[in-house]
Amino acid sequence: MDNYVLAGTTSPAQESSQLNHREHNLLLDATIFGNIHTFANAGTCDVILTLSGAGQTARVVERVTIHPTIEAQITPLSGSVLQGNPVTFDASNSNGSIGNYHWDFGDGSTAMGKQITKQFSKAGINRVTLTVSNSTGNNSCSALARVHTPETLHLPQVLFDTDTANEIDDQHAIAYAVFSELDILAITSSGWIKWADADQPRLTHGWDSEDRSYREILNVLDLAQQSGLPGERVPMVFRGAKQPLRSVGLSSDGWFDTESVITEASNAILAAARGASAKI
Numbered sequence: 001m002d003n004y005v006l007a008g009t010t011s012p013a014q015e016s017s018q019l020n021h022r023e024h025n026l027l028l029d030a031t032i033f034g035n036i037h038t039f040a041n042a043g044t045c046d047v048i049l050t051l052s053g054a055g056q057t058a059r060v061v062e063r064v065t066i067h068p069t070i071e072a073q074i075t076p077l078s079g080s081v082l083q084g085n086p087v088t089f090d091a092s093n094s095n096g097s098i099g100n101y102h103w104d105f106g107d108g109s110t111a112m113g114k115q116i117t118k119q120f121s122k123a124g125i126n127r128v129t130l131t132v133s134n135s136t137g138n139n140s141c142s143a144l145a146r147v148h149t150p151e152t153l154h155l156p157q158v159l160f161d162t163d164t165a166n167e168i169d170d171q172h173a174i175a176y177a178v179f180s181e182l183d184i185l186a187i188t189s190s191g192w193i194k195w196a197d198a199d200q201p202r203l204t205h206g207w208d209s210e211d212r213s214y215r216e217i218l219n220v221l222d223l224a225q226q227s228g229l230p231g232e233r234v235p236m237v238f239r240g241a242k243q244p245l246r247s248v249g250l251s252s253d254g255w256f257d258t259e260s261v262i263t264e265a266s267n268a269i270l271a272a273a274r275g276a277s278a279k280i
Contacts, residue, residue: 039066067136070096074130074143074274081147081275083123089116089143091130099134106145120147124232125185127271142267143274144185144236152233155183159272160235161265163192164220165212174220184235185272187221188265189214191242210242240265 039045049060075090091101091114103111105118106126120126124147131140146157160177164170177184191209217237225234241261260266 042066042068068096070094070098070132070134070137070139072130072132072139072141074128074141076274076276077143077145080153081120081145082153083120083147083149086117086119087145089118089128089130091115091132094130094132096132097134098132100132102131102133104129104131120145122232123147123149123152125234125236127236128275141274142271144268144272145275146183146185147232149232152183155181157183157185157272157276159269160184160187161190161240162187162217163190163209163213165216166192166209171216171220174217175224178221178224178229178233178235184233186236186238186268187217188238188240188268189217190240190265210240214239236268238264238268 044063044065047062047064049062051058051060071094073091073093073095075093077087077089079087081087089103094101094114101112101114103113103116103118105111105120105128107120107122109118111118126145126147127142128145129140129142131138133139146152158177160174162170162174164174174187189210190213192213214237221229221234221237225231241263243261
């Protein structure tokens, strides 16, 4: 198999947006190859792709423009959300040159603006999504907002992470939790790990374990609703990682040497923090 090299260089006229020159040896298969690069600065530069093999070399140059980034940020709520009462959602902490602020409140209603006052007519859990945009792109973030009735206002709010399909006690724990004096905002599905074998004592994921946990969470919640769980108390369900954290070091398996994995579940944790309030 031939080695192909992807090299990135700057245009001489664009020193301020310099892309560090790097070369990457890529192992190719018959169908796909590529490389991902994150540009640190906005500007314009030339990206050069060099292909070499069998004594021949080909070169392609593409001029690309890197636009400034924008970032959506929802200011954490200042108080609890009560059914029928106004609540203000604020995007003032968003970053970048933003042209539009679009809100989706998770109940079928939307609005435009940096600050929006909203009244929820139904109790329950809503995933409020802010999307900011301009002529070059967009970015989104979410908040989980519990719309309270007087009965749920003082209940402790919980995010529940479980590998439900692995052991029966996890299924019982979900059932007990949703009928308890806890306010379960969301449940996140987790895979589980197992010993590979006696000669290679390293932990590995069950290849489909996260998917099995996700489906079992939905099954338990369906049975809970058949048993009388009110619709406004049914938590949202978010998917977790499909593989364990990978070490970035060559010789360490310590958690401090791992790369983060962004998932629906990790985003849900942030969303719950944005929708939470220390005041009741």
